[in-house]
Amino acid sequence: MLRLAFRLARSGWTELKVLPLKAAVALGSSGLGQPPRPEQLWKAFGIVLPIGLITFWALPQVTIVMSPSVAAYLIRKAPGPIARGDLVSFTLSHPLAGPKPVTVTKYALCLPGDRISMIEKPSMSPGKWDGWYYCNERLLGVSKPYGHNGQALEHWQPRYGEVLPGTIYVGSSHASGFDSRYYGPITIERLRRMEKLL
Numbered sequence: 207m208l209r210l211a212f213r214l215a216r217s218g219w220t221e222l223k224v225l226p227l228k229a230a231v232a233l234g235s236s237g238l239g240q241p242p243r244p245e246q247l248w249k250a251f252g253i254v255l256p257i258g259l260i261t262f263w264a265l266p267q268v269t270i271v272m273s274p275s276v277a278a279y280l281i282r283k284a285p286g287p288i289a290r291g292d293l294v295s296f297t298l299s300h301p302l303a304g305p306k307p308v309t310v311t312k313y314a315l316c317l318p319g320d321r322i323s324m325i326e327k328p329s330m331s332p333g334k335w336d337g338w339y340y341c342n343e344r345l346l347g348v349s350k351p352y353g354h355n356g357q358a359l360e361h362w363q364p365r366y367g368e369v370l371p372g373t374i375y376v377g378s379s380h381a382s383g384f385d386s387r388y389y390g391p392i393t394i395e396r397l398r399r400m401e402k403l404l
Contacts, residue, residue: 275380284401293400316341316375337361349387362390
């Protein structure tokens with residue numbers, strides 16, 4: 207065990223000794239004690255700086271989607287009005303989402319003025335009911351009585367028979383998606399239209 211520790215320390219010391227040589231070569235020198243070659247350094251700057259600037263500009267423009275309920279990995283803001291089937295992002299504040307607001311991405315499924323209905327049917331969980339949500343008589347999804355961690359889920363109860371003006375029902379086809387089935391439609395001013403990049 208002691209020999210192994212000694213070998214590791216010695217190899218670490220060897221790496222530390224060649225570190226100045228590696229730094230000198232990276233900065234344009236052909237080796238330790240050799241004169242610098244500024245043209246090499248300028249070539250490196252010519253490659254690294256544009257890549258760094260493009261990355262600095264591009265990263266705030268895209269959002270990484272970490273949800274299995276949306277068929278996208280990278281999205282960005284898109285101009286124009288929200289249409290049925292568009293990706294939308296918004297900030298969600300809900301006890302089940304955690305103590306801090308989170309940004310979520312869903313699909314715009316049912317638009318203002320569309321007929322929305324929910325039929326309660328017995329759940330697979332004894333004594334519980336699932337909500338079957340329909341938009342213009344097309345099934346959007348089915349609510350569950352419990353979440354992944356066993357927490358009780360209340361499903362949203364439509365009251366007016368249509369999606370109210372200024373709101374959109376959002377969701378996905380994912381059976382375990384946390385969407386308007388549980389918190390109802392979202393006001394349009396809270397939604398940002400997005401487009402899929404990857």
